[in-house]
Amino acid sequence: xxxxxxxxLALPSWMWLAIFLVVPMAAMASVSLQTGNAIxxxxxxxxxxxxxxxxxxxxxxxxxxxxYGGLATAAMLVIGYPVAYWIAFKAGPRKSVYLxxxxxxxxxxxxxxTISWNFLLSDNGILFGTLKAWGLLPADFHVLATTFAVVGxxxxxxxxxxxxxxxxxxxxxxxxxxxxxxxxxxxxxxxxRRVVLPLSLPGVFAGVLMTFVPATADPINAQIxxxxxNTMIGNIIQTEYLTNLNYPAASALSFTLMAVLLxxxxxxxxxxxxxxxxxxxAR
Amino acid sequence: xxxxxxxxRLLHGYTWLIIIWLSSPIAVMILFxxxxxxxxxxxxxxxxxxxxxxxxxxxxxxxxxxxxxLLIAVISTVVTVVIGTMLGLALGRHRFxxxxxxxxxxxxxxxxxxxxxxxxxxxxFVSGNVPxxxxxxxxxxxxxxLAFVVVTVRARIVTLDPSLExxxxxLGATAWGTFRQVTLPSIMPGVMAGAMLSFALSIDDYxxxxxxxxxxxxxxxxxxxxxxxxxxxxxxxxxxLIFGIGVVIAVVNAVAVRRRT
Numbered sequence: 001x002x003x004x005x006x007x008x009l010a011l012p013s014w015m016w017l018a019i020f021l022v023v024p025m026a027a028m029a030s031v032s033l034q035t036g037n038a039i040x041x042x043x044x045x046x047x048x049x050x051x052x053x054x055x056x057x058x059x060x061x062x063x064x065x066x067x068y069g070g071l072a073t074a075a076m077l078v079i080g081y082p083v084a085y086w087i088a089f090k091a092g093p094r095k096s097v098y099l100x101x102x103x104x105x106x107x108x109x110x111x112x113x114t115i116s117w118n119f120l121l122s123d124n125g126i127l128f129g130t131l132k133a134w135g136l137l138p139a140d141f142h143v144l145a146t147t148f149a150v151v152g153x154x155x156x157x158x159x160x161x162x163x164x165x166x167x168x169x170x171x172x173x174x175x176x177x178x179x180x181x182x183x184x185x186x187x188x189x190x191x192x193r194r195v196v197l198p199l200s201l202p203g204v205f206a207g208v209l210m211t212f213v214p215a216t217a218d219p220i221n222a223q224i225x226x227x228x229x230n231t232m233i234g235n236i237i238q239t240e241y242l243t244n245l246n247y248p249a250a251s252a253l254s255f256t257l258m259a260v261l262l263x264x265x266x267x268x269x270x271x272x273x274x275x276x277x278x279x280x281x282a283r
Numbered sequence: 284x285x286x287x288x289x290x291x292r293l294l295h296g297y298t299w300l301i302i303i304w305l306s307s308p309i310a311v312m313i314l315f316x317x318x319x320x321x322x323x324x325x326x327x328x329x330x331x332x333x334x335x336x337x338x339x340x341x342x343x344x345x346x347x348x349x350x351x352x353l354l355i356a357v358i359s360t361v362v363t364v365v366i367g368t369m370l371g372l373a374l375g376r377h378r379f380x381x382x383x384x385x386x387x388x389x390x391x392x393x394x395x396x397x398x399x400x401x402x403x404x405x406x407x408f409v410s411g412n413v414p415x416x417x418x419x420x421x422x423x424x425x426x427x428x429l430a431f432v433v434v435t436v437r438a439r440i441v442t443l444d445p446s447l448e449x450x451x452x453x454l455g456a457t458a459w460g461t462f463r464q465v466t467l468p469s470i471m472p473g474v475m476a477g478a479m480l481s482f483a484l485s486i487d488d489y490x491x492x493x494x495x496x497x498x499x500x501x502x503x504x505x506x507x508x509x510x511x512x513x514x515x516x517x518x519x520x521x522x523x524l525i526f527g528i529g530v531v532i533a534v535v536n537a538v539a540v541r542r543r544t
Contacts, residue, residue: 005373005377005458006373006376006377006378006379007373007379009369009370009372009373009377010369010370010373010374010379010381010385012365012366012369012370013366013367013369013370013385013429013433014370014381014385014388016366016425016426016429017388017389017392017426017429020404020407020422020423020425020426021388021391021392021395021400021403021426022388023407024400024403024404024406024407025403027403027406027407027410027411028402028403028406028407030406030410031406031409031410079301080301082294082297082298083297083298083301085294086291086294086295086297086298087298090291090294090295091298096537098298098302100533100537101302101305101306102301102302102305104302104305104306104309104530105305105306105308105309106483107309107483107525107526107529107530107533108308108309108312108522108525108526109486109487109502109503109506109522109525110487110489110503111487111489111503111506111507112312112503112506112518112522113308113309113312115506115510115514116308116309116311116312117308118510119311119315120307120308120311125327126311126327126328129327156304156305156308159301159305160305188287209394213394213396214396214397216396217396217397217398217399218398218490219398219490220489220490220507223507224507224510234398234490237398237402238398238493238494241402241405241494242493242494247406247409250402251402251406254398254399254402254403257396257398257399258395258396258399261396
């Protein structure tokens with residue numbers, strides 16, 4: 001009986017993950033190779049042309065998603081690193097208060113936060129409307145429906161996921177190591193660059209992983225802040241699935257998106273010298 | 284003032300700027316729940332009122348959506364916490380075959396983009412002719428919260444001293460008794476953290492739900508649907524109340540944890 005315990009404990013979750021994570025991926029792989037239409041149904045024809053067709057039609061949106069996701073991730077890293085650094089080394093006993101303040105947005109729905117931005121940035125809203133009334137901005141100035149609005153929205157929404165892992169890595173750095181570097185005549189900048197920064201890289205790695213993947217695949221920011229000219233791959237997949245009921249094309253696109261993200265993660269892990277992606281991400 | 288002190292002060296101010304930036308949409312949401320607006324659009328300040336609080340449940344389909352969201356969040360949290368804690372215990376306390384594969388599946392469940400998860404679940408339900416409704420939403424919410432509960436519970440268990448459990452068994456406790464009186468109380472903070480996380484993930488979810496909802500509408504889905512016609516102020520009020528309750532629970536929990544340790 002005791003030897004069976006771990007299997008019995010794991011069984012319900014195994015079943016859930018097998019039936020609702022593994023089998024659906026297989027179902028999606030199968031659907032992506034079928035042909036047919038929503039009325040007559042779909043049949044398996046091993047039609048790999050679904051992939052080439054979908055990519056031919058939607059590669060601009062796929063590339064745009066990778067670009068926006070990459071830009072937002074880079075912005076989060078640049079914006080978030082100093083915050084994580086200050087809280088880890090200088091906030092003293094009030095660390096947890098600052099962390100709590102950074103997490104406040106998570107108590108408001110993602111959708112509602114993004115709509116709040118739409119509202120704050122609207123062409124004649126409380127911000128720009130007032131500035132325009134004072135003559136400080138030209139009447140046709142706008143931010144909504146631009147690349148800047150979408151990348152800004154993504155940066156805003158995922159920033160805490162970048163700050164937290166970097167903070168955790170920096171928090172573990174022993175301040176005495178930094179002091180030792182300074183005793184050995186390293187400048188403040190030198191000590192940071194050669195001691196603190198390398199030690200924080202696992203946190204940077206986890207932060208990039210936790211932000212790039214969801215930012216690239218996010219449909220909400222483009223939908224609410226982006227207007228018609230900033231459509232991302234997430235919006236295409238949603239429309240193909242839910243409006244056009246074009247399941248094969250939508251499945252092929254989803255698979256391509258996942259494959260591209262996975263390849264990206266592995267290339268990135270290699271570049272950082274981390275052979276075991278799983279291990280790095282788990283930390 | 285030395286250069287390094289100046290640098291620290293600048294970074295301190297910068298941190299506050301980022302906090303203000305992160306919080307500004309929340310402030311706007313709360314403020315415009317008190318806006319005495321006349322037209323459908325809620326974009327300019329027209330005076331203070333409490334009428335949206337009084338008329339909170341006037342829009343019946345919005346109320347239904349909120350109730351659906353709460354129901355789905357409660358049920359999926361209970362299921363997730365039970366089966367996730369079990370798997371967390373197995374991974375943190377036992378050696379067994381398939382542990383590596385299980386760890387990989389847990390990692391895969393966390394790192395799969397929500398969009399792909401929603402799309403693949405819809406592929407399954409379409410292929411199997413499963414009608415989409417509240418049940419399929421709950422199934423999906425358990426799936427994306429499960430790994431987070433497993434990870435938080437496991438993190439808690441590995442910090443515990445296994446000799447406590449051995450002592451309980453040596454003193455004649457049954458396996459169930461040991462679990463209920465020794466293991467469970469000591470992993471409770473991890474279980475609670477997992478429960479709060481999975482409730483928050485569920486009530487907030489738009490992407491996965493939009494694939495598997497059928498005709499059931501949840502709070503986030505209703506809001507996105509209302510963007511084109513204008514968000515009613517009641518949405519701000521509901522958002523404000525959820526925000527307030529969430530913050531209170533988090534603070535009370537943090538204080539309780541600090542007291543105990």
